[in-house]
Amino acid sequence: MRRLPIYAVLAMLAMVSVLPGCVSNKKFRSLQANYDEMQRREQELNKQYQEAQQQLSSANSQVRSLEDRIAAERSNLAALQDALDKCLTSSNQGNVNISKLVDEINASNRYIQHLVNTKNRSDSLNMVLTNRLTRSLSREEVQDVDVQVLKGVVYISLSDNMLYKSGSYEISDRAGATLGKIAKIIMDYSDYEVLVEGNTDNVPISKPNIRNNWDLSVLRGSSVVQALQEDYGVDPKRLTAAGRGEYNTIASNATESGKARNRRTQIIITPKLDQFMELIDQAPEHEDGATEMPMDTTEVMPLQ
Structure with missing residues (x-):
C-alpha cells in the first residue's frame, strides 16, 4: 500500500484539530470568551487612542496661540541686537548707549522666558482640568459632551437633547x-x-413666551447658570449667562445632523481676565530686586 507524504498527513491532522467535534464544549467556550475579551480590549484601546489624538490637537492649538507673541518678542530682540551691532561700530556714541542696549537685550530675554513659563503653566492647568472632566464622564455622557481646549480656553459643549426638555429651556433630569x-x-x-x-x-421657535431664537438661546444659558448656582453652589459672581441664537454655527443647517450640532450650550472656562493679564504683564525682577517692565524699542535713542 502506498504511503501518503508527510506534509499531507500534517495537513489532515490540522484539519481534524479544528473540527468542532474534536474540541470539548468547555474548551470551545473558553476560547470564545478569550476572543470576545480581546475584541473588547481592542475597542477600548482604539477609543483611548482617539481621545489622546484629540487632546494632542488641543495642546497644539494652545502652543500656537502664544508662539506668535513669543516670535514678536524674539523679533524685537533681533532688532535690539542689530542696533547693538551698529553701536559697536560707531566711534563716538559711547558706552552709555551700549550699556542700555545690553540691559534691554537681557530684559527682553528674561521677558521671553517669562512668557514661555506663563504659557506652559496655563497649558498645564487647562490640560489637567480637561483630563479630569473627560475621565469623570460615563460612556453615555461622552456622546453628548465635547471638551476642547482652544487658545488657552476650555470649551465644554453640551447637546440640547441631553440638557433640556424637548423644545424648552428647562433642564432635564438626565x-x-x-x-x-x-x-x-x-x-x-x-x-x-x-x-x-x-x-x-x-x-x-413657536412658543408664546419666547419671541425668537435669541430669546431661547439666552434662556437656555441662564437656566444652566442658575442650576450651577442653586443646585451645585457655584459662586454666581463667577458666572455669566449669554446666548448667540442661530448665528454661531459649527455645521450647516441644511441637514438634520448639522442642526443637531448647532443646538448646543457651551460652558467656557477661562482664567479671570485681570489676573491673567497681570500674570502676562508681570515683568521679571533684576537681580537687585528692581522690577523690569516689558521693553519698548521706541525708547532706544537712534545712533548718530
Missing part, C-alpha cells in the same frame, strides 16, 4: 449628573471665570 461633574471641576478651579452660552439652529 442632565443633572453631568452638570454635577462639571460643577465640581468649576468649584475646584476657583480662579477661573465661567461663561455659559446658548446656541440654536435656524428653525424659528
Whole structure:
C-alpha cells in the first residue's frame, strides 16, 4: 500500500484539530470568551487612542496661540541686537548707549522666558482640568459632551437633547449628573471665570413666551447658570449667562445632523481676565530686586 507524504498527513491532522467535534464544549467556550475579551480590549484601546489624538490637537492649538507673541518678542530682540551691532561700530556714541542696549537685550530675554513659563503653566492647568472632566464622564455622557481646549480656553459643549426638555429651556433630569461633574471641576478651579452660552439652529421657535431664537438661546444659558448656582453652589459672581441664537454655527443647517450640532450650550472656562493679564504683564525682577517692565524699542535713542 502506498504511503501518503508527510506534509499531507500534517495537513489532515490540522484539519481534524479544528473540527468542532474534536474540541470539548468547555474548551470551545473558553476560547470564545478569550476572543470576545480581546475584541473588547481592542475597542477600548482604539477609543483611548482617539481621545489622546484629540487632546494632542488641543495642546497644539494652545502652543500656537502664544508662539506668535513669543516670535514678536524674539523679533524685537533681533532688532535690539542689530542696533547693538551698529553701536559697536560707531566711534563716538559711547558706552552709555551700549550699556542700555545690553540691559534691554537681557530684559527682553528674561521677558521671553517669562512668557514661555506663563504659557506652559496655563497649558498645564487647562490640560489637567480637561483630563479630569473627560475621565469623570460615563460612556453615555461622552456622546453628548465635547471638551476642547482652544487658545488657552476650555470649551465644554453640551447637546440640547441631553440638557433640556424637548423644545424648552428647562433642564432635564438626565442632565443633572453631568452638570454635577462639571460643577465640581468649576468649584475646584476657583480662579477661573465661567461663561455659559446658548446656541440654536435656524428653525424659528413657536412658543408664546419666547419671541425668537435669541430669546431661547439666552434662556437656555441662564437656566444652566442658575442650576450651577442653586443646585451645585457655584459662586454666581463667577458666572455669566449669554446666548448667540442661530448665528454661531459649527455645521450647516441644511441637514438634520448639522442642526443637531448647532443646538448646543457651551460652558467656557477661562482664567479671570485681570489676573491673567497681570500674570502676562508681570515683568521679571533684576537681580537687585528692581522690577523690569516689558521693553519698548521706541525708547532706544537712534545712533548718530
